[in-house]
Amino acid sequence: MRTVDDEQATVGDLASIVEQDPGLASRILSVANSPALRRGRELKSLDTCLVALGTRLVHSLATCLSIQRLFDRNPNLDATDIADFWSHSLLVGELARGVAELAEYPHPDEAYLSGLLHDIGELILLSAIGEPYRRFLINSAENPQLLAEEVQLFGTTHADVGGWLIDHWGLNSVLADGTAFHHASAAQILTATALPQMVWIAQALSANMDDSPEFGVVVNGSSLKLERSALFAERDRAIQRTRQIAEALGITVADEFPKRHHAAAAPPQPAQSSAAEEDMAALVGGMAMLQPLQQDLFQLGSDTEVLLALRESARILFELPKVAILLANDKGDALSGEKVGAQPELFRQLSIPLAASRSLAAAAVIERQVRTSFEQTEALPLLDLQLARALGTEGLLCIPMLARSRVIGVMVCGLSEKQYGRLQRRIPWLANFGKIAAISLDAVLEAGRHRQQVEEELTHQFTRHARQIVHEAGNPLGIIKSYLKILERKLPEDGVRQELTVLTEEIDRVANIVGHMTHALKGSAESTSLDLVAVLNDFLVLYADTLFNTKGIRIETVLPQAELPVRINRDSLKQIVLNLWKNASEALVAGKYVKVSVSDNIIHDGAGYVQLRVDDNGPGMPEETIQSLYRPKPISDTAQRGLGLSVVGSLAKKEGVLITCRSQIGAGTSIALLIPKGGAPVAGQPA
Incomplete structure (x- = not known):
């Protein structure tokens, strides 16, 4: 297998x-x-x-023979019960595959395997309960209605037990569904997927339900009605095939087949088991035990979490408290512990070439099997003695971690000879543990590589587009700036020159913002001390007419005459103010007003602030829009006001500016900014 x-x-x-x-x-x-x-x-x-x-069929036969051999040597099971079970199971498997082919189901072998295993719970309960369950089967064969009493008599049903077992074997969960639901009612099975429906139909046909209603099955979302004549013809062929296959497999088929037949209990016979059968039993047991671990590991989101979970699992499941992990390098030709934390320093310094003579760890990976120092007939390499000393143990147990054809790494476990004696019979479990560890870790690493690749691709695309934008926007901005300098030299030295200076500064700010998309242009991100009043007056000169006066919106200002220094990045302050004014301009209509006021000497939590307020008597804002100040909203064409507030909130948080907002629908909005107070503006710095 x-x-x-x-x-x-x-x-x-x-x-x-x-x-x-x-x-x-x-x-x-x-x-x-x-x-x-x-x-x-x-x-x-x-x-x-x-x-x-x-x-697929070889796997099905291997599964069949494995289960047959495991249960054949159980002294609580009678040979007649085993023969009856397998002849019925082979028939339902053949019928399920035939129904799948009639329904054009894409995976008929899945239907065969599910049908083959549909009654496996009977053997489990016969083995566990014995004679009481055998008598129940004899009676239920005569009266199928007694199956409804199974859960009342034994606390469970053979369908539930079979589904549970298949889940723990790690087979496809749909196979378990076919087992768990094969005794559902006709009304219930209509709501199931295709595979359970086909196993249910096969079970019904095996019971000679000639008076059953029309059968149908849903495949790929389409309901398909199966002709009764075709189904019963398929049943006749399946009975013939089952007899032939059963004979080939050495299974005795009763003359009354397909009628179920259960005999009275026979005296138990001592069972003989081979080493291969013991290994097979250990493998099945290990699969059942480790299946929940695999599900848990797949839910972890990082390689660090998986490695920690593996160490803890080794301690709990196998009593191996000292585990180090070596991972394969990118080329797959050496093992290293450099990237693995929480283990002795020696392992973090290692780089072991994949040569069997270098270490047990390398030999375990090359030979694809669990290796231990207690099986060695030759002297151990000095490196293995070092690893055992680093773990503080007598010897080493090395479990390869192999995912399909890829080498993921190896688990190096420290243990004593006594511990190894207890683990010898569980070597197949340890090998399966290494396989699960490799698949889980490989899945996490692959997801990380894919995520990094996507991020790099997106970053590359953004950078390429941003450079195009910077280039396209930079040309006209540079031309405008050059023209303004020429115009400034031609104009007399009066108030117009001040407006041109402010306009030139704004062009520089816009170019700086655009340039930061690819860090092509550098701008100071540090907070500096500047005069808040001077910045506001410059903005009034540049934007009052465009945003307010031409639209019939009255603008009022209450600004101090003296300088009022604040500590904030100049461009951030200008973006905050411009977004607040632009939002107000877009929300107001002619006849409304905006009031801009500044207050000094504000103390909050012992620190000094200057308050900048923007009030209006417009339509107000809903709470969702206000929340954009504190939780930035995604960019969309229909939420520009919310987008402007998101920019304000982001910049304010970055600069340590505190924001309060009060708004009432139909009565206006008031936004107050508490800007950290600064010292005197830096000499020579433009306002």
Whole structure:
């Protein structure tokens, strides 16, 4: 089963394993050449048989044989019960695949496997409860209505137990659904997906429900009614195929088949188990135990979280409290602990080439199996002795972390010889633990690489577009600025020159804002001391007519005559003021007013501030818009006022400016800014 799941394994690899078990090899040959599956000439080699069956069916047969062998040696199960179970399960599997093909379901082998496993809960309950459950099955075979009493008698149903087991085996959850819902009512099954519906139909057909209603199945969102005649013809073919396959598998089919048959209890016989069967049992148990861990690891968002979870899991599941982790480098030719924290310093300094002679850690990765120092017949490399000393233990246990064909790394666990003795039988579990660790860590690392790639691509696109904008905007701004300088030299020295100076400064500010999109132009982001009154007066000269007077909006000012220094970045202050005034201009109509006032000597939490207020008697703002001051809104064409307030809020937070807003619908808005008080403006600095 492990080899079938290995993407690097070949048919030859699979055949070399099968041929080691004469019983398994003869069954594969029999099944491939059975009348139900054979196409053309007789197949005589394992390779051709495996190719003819395909990996999906080989996996299904391996699952079937695994479960059969595990339960065959259970002394609580009678041989007749086992034969009855498998003949019925093979029939439902064949029927489920036939129904899937009639419905043109894209994965008929999934339906086969789900049908094959649909009653696996019966074997679990027979094994656990024994004779009481056997008597229940005998009675329910005669009276199917008794199945409704299963949960009352035993606290659960074989359908629920089967679904639980398949979930813990780590198989597709839809397979578990087919098992869990195969005894649902006709009304309930209509709401399920295609696979459970097909298993339900197969179960119903196996029970000779000749008087059943019309069957239908939903595939890819389309409801398809299945003809009764086609279904019953498929049932006849499935019964014949089941007899042939059962014979090939060595399963005795009762004469009354497909009728279910349960015999009375037989004296239990001692079971003989091989090393391979013990290993298989350990593998199944390990899958069941580690499945919840895999689900938990996939929910973690970073490699650091996964590594911490792996260490904790090794401690809890295997009593391995000392675990270090080495990860493969980008080239995949060496192991290093440089990027892994919370482990001895020696591991963070390591870079071990992937050569088996260098260390057990490298050998475990190369050989793709768990390695331990207690199995070594030769002297350990000095590096392994160093690693054991760093972990403070007698020896090492190295678990490879391999995700498909990629080397992710290795877990180096420190342990004693006594601990190793307890873990020997759980080596398959440890190998599966390493596989789960690798897949989980690889998924997180791959997500990080993809996220970084997307971010780099988006950054590159933004930078390219921003440079185009800077270039296109820079040319006309530079031309305008040059023209203003020529105009300034031609005009007499009166008030117009002051307006041109302010206008030139505004052009520089706009160019600076645009340039910052790609950091092409540098501007000071530091807060400096400047005269708030001078900045406001300059803005009134430049924007009062454009924003207010030409629209019939009256503007009132209450500004001190003296300088009023504040500590804030000049461009940030201008952007804040311009956005507030622009918002007011867009919200007001002719006849309304805006009042700009400044107050000094404001104390808040022991610090000195200057208050700048902008009041209007306009329509007011809803709370959602006001919140843009504190929680910036996404940019949209329909929320320009909210966007302006978002800019104000962002800049104010950056500059340490406190904001309060009071607004009433139909009565106006008042926004107050508390700007940190500054010293005297820097000499020579323009206002």
